[in-house]
Each structure stands twice: as structure tokens, then as C-alpha cells.
Amino acid sequence: MDVAAYLTRIGATRPAAPTSATLVALHRAHARSVPFEDYDIHTGVAISLEPDALERKIVHRRRGGYCYELNGLFGTLLRELGFAVTLVAAFSLDDDGARGPEYDHLRLLVDAVDGSWIADVGNGARWPEPVPHRPGVHGRVQVRRDGDVWWTSERRGDGRWERGWAWTPQPRELADFSERNRYQQYDPGSDFTGRRLAALATPTGRISLVNGAFAELDQGVRTEREVSAAEEWALLADRFGIVLGRSWAERVPQLAAT
Structure with missing residues (x-):
């Protein structure tokens, strides 16, 4: 790398050392620079989890990606900088204990020299900073544990807690997410195939584009408006740094077998 x-x-x-302060700074910088986005799916570009392909896309072509890509590459960077990193497979968890599909999300457990953290730069730009890896309320994120199952909840603007991803501490490799990565790209049941999106953290909140609706959260105040395809294209470049080779309207359908 x-x-x-x-x-x-x-x-x-x-950084001079793999400290907690360093991790917080790196996570914050990443969340504000690299968008969470799925436009490759909508322009017919296959998403590879090969490390070299991720580096070319995110670092050299200055694109974003979704959880497998962003957390996968960020985890590699952290290891290069001396952090101990564990990739875990996250899933949804209902109040009644029912689990969603394994490998639906990739999350990072990171050990610095002075603390343990949950890192997630691939969570829709909703985590500007990592969260301490211990049960409790940490700002707008709550961490809970029941046996070997951990999960987080996030406090929304109306004050309610919304359950987020759950996981077990079993270490995974990036290649383990390949099958679910394929599902996310091609299956009609995927959250991504029907939703064109980009999101980026800002110093005062978050911006997002979802199917042509641009929203901005600035110091707790949220605004949203519909935009034309031409304005969406311009916003992608100007606000998210995403420059596409072709429009999603020009996509050639791909079969899952390709």
C-alpha cells in the first residue's frame, strides 16, 4: 500500500505512534474526505474487494465506496501504521433477537497502544469518529453486549435510540465478504441496487444524496430538496468529490453471472 x-x-x-488520539484524527479525516457511495453499482462497474483495486479506486481515482471497500482499505492503512485491527462481520439484530444475514456489513475493531475502539468509516458517514469498544453510552452512540453478541445504537435528532449493526468478535478476512459483496451489487433485494446514494461527513454535520434528493445537516438543522439529474451530477463533483466516467442513466444492465 x-x-x-x-x-x-x-x-x-x-503519525508517530498508533495512539487513540491518532486513530480519532485519522477516522475524522477519512469520514470528511472519502464519501460513502454506491455509484459504481448504478453505472455498471463491478466492485472488487482486491486490495490493489480498492487502493486504485479510493486513493488514486479519489472515489468513495461502501462498507466493504471503505472499512476494508482503512483497516489495511491502520495495520500499516501499527494498529492491531480485526475485521468483523456485522448483521442486523431485531428486538426479539432475530439476526439478519451474516456479512451484511463490515466493521473494524481497533487496538491502539492506549485503548480499544470500534471504527466504521463505511457507515453512511454517520460515525465521524470511532467509538470506545466497551459497553456504555459514548456521545451519540450506545454500545451494548449480550454474551458474545455486541451491537450499537445511535441517538437520532428526536432523542430516540435506533438500533444499528450487531456482530460477534470472530475475526474475518476481507475475502470472506466477497459473496455478500456480489449480492449487494446485483440482487434486486439489496439495499443498494434500488438506491443511488452518496454521503459525506462535514465539520458541522453531514451531506447526502439519495435518488436525486440532496440533504444537508448543519449544526443540527436539516434541509432537503429534490435536484435534477444535471444538478445531481454537479453536486457529486462539487460537494462529494465524485467524478463519474458516465451517467447512471447510461448503464448497460449486467447479469449476476458476469
């Missing part, structure tokens, strides 16, 4: 190029991509400098 070209660590220097990756750090330049997110506007960070090489």
Missing part, C-alpha cells in the same frame, strides 16, 4: 498517497488523500500526516 502507498501509505503516503492514502494519507494525502484524506489530508492526514503520518
Whole structure:
């Protein structure tokens, strides 16, 4: 990995040591620089989880990606910088204990020299910083544990807690997510095939584009408006740094077998 190029991509400098403060700074820089987005799916570009392909896309082509891509590559960067990183397979968890599909999300458990953290730069730009890896309320994120099952909840603007991803601590490899990565790209039941989206953290909140609706959260105030295809294209470049080779309207349908 070209660590220097990756750090330049997110506007960070090489840290002297793998400390908690360093992790927080890197996570914040990444969340504000690299968008969570799925436009490759809608322009017919296959998403590869090969490390070299991820580096070319995110670092050198300055694109974003979704959880497998963003957390997968960020985990590699953190290891290069001396952090101990465990990839875990996350799933939805209902109040009655019913689990969703395994590998539906990729999350990182990160050990710094002075603390343990949950990192997630692939969670729709909703986590600007990592969260302590221990049960309790940590700002707008609550961490809970029941045996070997951990999960997080996030406090929404109306004050309610919304359950998020759950996981067990079993270590995974990035290649283990390949089958679910394929599902997310091609299956009609995927959350991504019917939803064109981009999201990016900002110093005062978050911006997002979802199927042509642009929303901005700025110091707790949320605004939203519909935009034309031409304005969506411009916003992708101007606000998210996403420059596409072709429009989603020009996509050639791909079969899952390709």
C-alpha cells in the first residue's frame, strides 16, 4: 500500500505512534474526505474487494465506496501504521433477537497502544469518529453486549435510540465478504441496487444524496430538496468529490453471472 498517497488523500500526516488520539484524527479525516457511495453499482462497474483495486479506486481515482471497500482499505492503512485491527462481520439484530444475514456489513475493531475502539468509516458517514469498544453510552452512540453478541445504537435528532449493526468478535478476512459483496451489487433485494446514494461527513454535520434528493445537516438543522439529474451530477463533483466516467442513466444492465 502507498501509505503516503492514502494519507494525502484524506489530508492526514503520518503519525508517530498508533495512539487513540491518532486513530480519532485519522477516522475524522477519512469520514470528511472519502464519501460513502454506491455509484459504481448504478453505472455498471463491478466492485472488487482486491486490495490493489480498492487502493486504485479510493486513493488514486479519489472515489468513495461502501462498507466493504471503505472499512476494508482503512483497516489495511491502520495495520500499516501499527494498529492491531480485526475485521468483523456485522448483521442486523431485531428486538426479539432475530439476526439478519451474516456479512451484511463490515466493521473494524481497533487496538491502539492506549485503548480499544470500534471504527466504521463505511457507515453512511454517520460515525465521524470511532467509538470506545466497551459497553456504555459514548456521545451519540450506545454500545451494548449480550454474551458474545455486541451491537450499537445511535441517538437520532428526536432523542430516540435506533438500533444499528450487531456482530460477534470472530475475526474475518476481507475475502470472506466477497459473496455478500456480489449480492449487494446485483440482487434486486439489496439495499443498494434500488438506491443511488452518496454521503459525506462535514465539520458541522453531514451531506447526502439519495435518488436525486440532496440533504444537508448543519449544526443540527436539516434541509432537503429534490435536484435534477444535471444538478445531481454537479453536486457529486462539487460537494462529494465524485467524478463519474458516465451517467447512471447510461448503464448497460449486467447479469449476476458476469
